[in-house]
Amino acid sequence: MPQLTADLDTPEGQAVKEANERYEYITKGEGSNRRVAEAETQTTRIYTKSRSTYLGRKKRTNKGTFVNNWVLYDAYNSANIIDNEDGENTKKNLIQSIFSKPIPTDSSPTEDPLSELYKKDSFASAARIMERIIASKFYIVPQKRFKGLIKKDPCDLDLEFTYSLDLLWTHVCPEVQGRPVNCIRWSYKNSNLLAAGYGSVSEESNDSSRGLLLIWCIKNPSQPDRVYKFDSAVSDCDWSRQKPNQLAVGFYDGTVKVIDVSSRSLRIIRKSSRESCSTYWPHWQVQWWLDNDPLDPLVSNQELIYSSNQDGSIFCFDASKDFSAKKIMTIPRIEDKIPGIKRTNSSGCLYDVPISKNPGVLLLRQHPTASNIYYVGSDEGCVYRCSTNYLSHHLDNFLAHNGPFYSLEFSPFCPKIFLTCGADWSTRIWADGITDPLLTLSTSMACVQAACWSPSNSTVIATCVGNEINIWDLKRRTHRPTSVTVLPTDQRLMLLEFTKTGNQLVAADLSGKIFIYNLEGMPFPPFEQTMVLVEAIEKSLTIKPELLKKLRKLGSPF
Numbered sequence: 001m002p003q004l005t006a007d008l009d010t011p012e013g014q015a016v017k018e019a020n021e022r023y024e025y026i027t028k029g030e031g032s033n034r035r036v037a038e039a040e041t042q043t044t045r046i047y048t049k050s051r052s053t054y055l056g057r058k059k060r061t062n063k064g065t066f067v068n069n070w071v072l073y074d075a076y077n078s079a080n081i082i083d084n085e086d087g088e089n090t091k092k093n094l095i096q097s098i099f100s101k102p103i104p105t106d107s108s109p110t111e112d113p114l115s116e117l118y119k120k121d122s123f124a125s126a127a128r129i130m131e132r133i134i135a136s137k138f139y140i141v142p143q144k145r146f147k148g149l150i151k152k153d154p155c156d157l158d159l160e161f162t163y164s165l166d167l168l169w170t171h172v173c174p175e176v177q178g179r180p181v182n183c184i185r186w187s188y189k190n191s192n193l194l195a196a197g198y199g200s201v202s203e204e205s206n207d208s209s210r211g212l213l214l215i216w217c218i219k220n221p222s223q224p225d226r227v228y229k230f231d232s233a234v235s236d237c238d239w240s241r242q243k244p245n246q247l248a249v250g251f252y253d254g255t256v257k258v259i260d261v262s263s264r265s266l267r268i269i270r271k272s273s274r275e276s277c278s279t280y281w282p283h284w285q286v287q288w289w290l291d292n293d294p295l296d297p298l299v300s301n302q303e304l305i306y307s308s309n310q311d312g313s314i315f316c317f318d319a320s321k322d323f324s325a326k327k328i329m330t331i332p333r334i335e336d337k338i339p340g341i342k343r344t345n346s347s348g349c350l351y352d353v354p355i356s357k358n359p360g361v362l363l364l365r366q367h368p369t370a371s372n373i374y375y376v377g378s379d380e381g382c383v384y385r386c387s388t389n390y391l392s393h394h395l396d397n398f399l400a401h402n403g404p405f406y407s408l409e410f411s412p413f414c415p416k417i418f419l420t421c422g423a424d425w426s427t428r429i430w431a432d433g434i435t436d437p438l439l440t441l442s443t444s445m446a447c448v449q450a451a452c453w454s455p456s457n458s459t460v461i462a463t464c465v466g467n468e469i470n471i472w473d474l475k476r477r478t479h480r481p482t483s484v485t486v487l488p489t490d491q492r493l494m495l496l497e498f499t500k501t502g503n504q505l506v507a508a509d510l511s512g513k514i515f516i517y518n519l520e521g522m523p524f525p526p527f528e529q530t531m532v533l534v535e536a537i538e539k540s541l542t543i544k545p546e547l548l549k550k551l552r553k554l555g556s557p558f
Contacts (some may be wrong), residue, residue: 017197018376033214060201113547128225135220142168145518146504147217154524162521163460163471163483165505169221171196171214171514183509184235184495191500192218193225195261196514197234197249213237213249215261216514228259228266235287240303248305248319250283256307256317256325270323277317277325281310287365290371306366310377312358314386328391333359334380339435340399341428363408368415379404398435400428407451413458413529416554417537421448429474429537434550438537440479443470449494456502457522458529459536464493469507473523474536487515 004011006210014391025031026198100171117123138144138351144150152159171194179198182551187193191217200210211233215226240246245262246269255279258270285308305317314329337343361378376384376394381401384394405422417438421427427448446465459475468489469483487493491509498505505517526532 012406035170046287054068072139094479121264128220131223132220135222136274139169139221139284142221142516142518143218146516150500152520160521161523163473165469165483165517166483166520167488168504168518170222171216171221171516172512173214173222173224174213175212175224175227176512179512180510181512181514182234182557184497184506184508184514185237185239185528186497186499186506187239187243187244189239192255193220193481194506194514195239195247197237197509198512199215199233199252213247213259221516226261226264230257235282235284238287240288241290242303246319248286248288250286250307252282254279254281254309255284256283256286258305258319258323258471270317270319272317272323272325276323277315279309279311279313279315281477282307282362283307284360284362287364287366289366289374301518306364308361308364310360312378313363314361314364314376328388329376329386329394331361331376331378331394332385333357334382334399338380338382338397338399341437343399344402362404362406365408365410365418368410375418377405377408377420381405381424382530383408383420394511400430400437401426406447406449409452411453411458411533413457414533417533419451419453420460421451421463423447426462427451431551431554433554434547436547436550438547438551439474439540441472441478441481443481443484449492452498454502455498455500457525458533460522462496462498462505464496464507466492469493469496469505469517471519474540475532479539485517489513 006016008014018468027248069443070125079325141150141344158435176198178201182199183197185193185195187195194217196216198212198214211230213226213228213230213234216223217225219225230249230251232251232255234249235252236250238248240248245260247259247261249257249259251257256272256277257268260267260269285306287306288303289306291558302320305319307315307317309315312331313327314331315325316328317323317325359378359380359382361376362379363375365375365377367373367375372388373395374386374388376386378384381399381403382397383400385396386394400420401422401424403423405420407419407421409419411417411419416432417429418432419427419429425442425445425448427440427441428492429441430437441461443463443465448465450464451461451463454462455474459473461472461474463470463472463481468488469485471483471485472478473482487507487509489509489511491511493507493509495508496505503519503522505519508516508517509515538548538551541551
């Protein structure tokens, strides 16, 4: 209780003493014999003082006691309370009310009620929520940084543009140990979900499932939210934009499946058949494309699944009907000189007697503005420009790399600019309509497994070589990267992708680990993203006037 008295030796105590003396003087002393006839009223004033002024008001609070079913079970299970036949009946009734399952009265052996509880979906959901709550105690700061709730002050005087990467967490679990990560894809509707496809394990392992697909959620980075097992290794996957709960998955055995991720158990909605898609080669790319056909309004604005195969074929699956596959293109091998980079001569009969008549289609990308145009990348390093209106031949082709290449990404700010990276140790930037590379980025004599554009800064590019992540800024320099980050593992990186905001970078390696990095010390995004990118490219082409002239002839946005 708060004290309402004061010490006499303090100024507050002296003030209280003077007030008490004045009170005594007015009520009992000489001050009480004053004349009151000249006052405004004839009523005698009486000074009172209640006891409540000595102590403050006592605060009252509500207190509750939580008792769950387990406490009740332990209380009724005590030997001191339940020691007779009536007590046994009470115990059985209590267990029956807890687990909502009748317990047989005979002496036949039955399954443990806890095992029955473990099989319930409600218990699994409650345990998953509890795991997220516990995980938030360890990952609360990285989760806030991932969502952008914790940022560095842009007005800080010590701010430096270091282009560095800070590791937030690593997605890894015992199920994926020794499995290579073949594909990663962020959900287009829910930025918290990441789909990851894994390959088969080594032959020494006893795991019967050759393929694995996991759905990771940032609410619990230590445990996957969904685990789906398959008989074949997963080659690629993609989310549907119109139906966010559907995920198209391609496999090494030549099949394509559409699964429903809203179900925790494996639920296959569509599956390709050997009759309509008679191929046993892997589907390296599986993507949902929006079909905008102005000539056929009935099928317009419908999502179709396109896939590229190792035998050089490109299939189109209709997900709304019987999931039949239609072959729309077959890519031929290079037999003559084609535009692009100079091809190195190979000795021997490796290219004279090819294993198959068609090259493997490793990459498949739809044009960002023209829905009927798409690009295909082969394992020979050739880029084919194709159209859905012509099913028998491609429109144009050029050689982009000496050997297979692994990435083909359009700039999110300029649809006429795209990049490629391949096994010839280089990353090249191209313009749509020009068969000569505008820029060539290279660091070491090793394969560039992945490259991607930053969605927040038009001149920033990320590449991975070995176990290193290189950040390039075309506006600053192109002869070497602005930062190099070495991963805490010796495994080779296979995949690289920015998040939708561009503040994080996702990398995956051969051992099944997925690293989530936060970008620190990044420059401020320019106001005119396209113009800054074009000016950076034109500045690097000052020593190539002929190529610069071709670039400027392309017109808008140049």
